[in-house]
């Protein structure tokens with residue numbers, strides 16, 4: 001059992017010092033970044049290096065954790081989680097009525113031609129007290145293909161998630177992003193049929209990303225759209241890649257975030273609608289997080305043998321950012337789970353509600369596992 005790695009993080013948390021611990025999709029290594037004081041740093045521009053934590057509302061500030069101490073744990077031993085009998089289900093009818101009304105309002109805006117698509121969400125609050133690191137380990141066990149993280153800053157809060165969505169990766173000038181939208185339950189079928197509503201909803205996101213990147217990124221390419229599993233759900237995904245024309249990471253991020261996978265089309269109008277009508281503050285849900293300008297050093301040795309001084313170093317700059325979905329915020333004795341879904345002209349409010357219930361299970365499953 002990797003006690004010293006997790007013990008260090010535990011003591012950082014007890015000492016109320018900022019940190020993030022995370023594992024990238026399909027990787028083994030778990031990384032922890034620990035800040036040695038509790039200062040709150042904000043990102044001033046995208047040439048900085050650190051771990052970013054950005055809110056949904058891009059007019060609010062982005063938090064930057066400094067790389068004071070970086071710990072890597074390479075072989076996390078997977079543990080069987082014993083499921084308890086506890087069965088938390090949502091029963092709040094008031095919340096349901098509010099969400100149905102919100103979705104209807106969104107559809108009405110689409111029908112009068114104000115929006116093409118809007119993503120509407122809600123917050124589920126539960127009373128519970130669970131050690132955050134136990135929850136994080138449970139996430140690692142359950143969601144191997146997700147970006148799993150636990151993020152803490154005493155002046156901001158404690159967040160935890162297992163997201164299937166990449167906002168952007170950038171290695172030197174090579175950029176990759178994805179259009180992820182459309183949801184159905186996974187029923188042992190990796191490539192099921194999709195309805196027109198979902199296909200169109202995802203297509204809108206793909207087109208938006210293409211338009212947003214045009215002029216900033218060259219050689220734009222996309223993969224065929226495929227089904228991709230995220231826990232007990234499936235989504236539609238198209239990967240999009242290209243080469244950035246210059247050192248313009250900030251410009252690319254501002255063009256993408258928030259994409260219509262979490263906000264809507266057109267961006268500003270739907271964002272204003274969300275901020276006014278959802279009736280709660282998304283904070284960091286549907287924001288983004290990850291490594292900004294991490295430097296990787298590699299010794300390269302591709303000259304002929306028997307040549308002296310044939311090893312030289314190459315340094316690449318990497319950024320890997322994920323959209324903060326399937327996440328929750330923890331307070332002393334309360335958790336808030338955040339869930340939403342894309343609304344189009346063909347949306348059915350009742351089905352949209354059911355979809356948010358299905359999405360809440362990603363976090364509820366780990367809560368049940370450690371309760």
Ligand SMILES: C=C(O[C@H]1C=CC=C(C(=O)O)[C@@H]1O)C(=O)O
Nearest residue numbers: 181182183261325339340341342
């Ligand atoms: C907004 C969320 O999911 C987005 C990502 C994938 C599929 C989505 C959908 O089908 O609506 C959403 O666009 C969420 O999980 O809260």
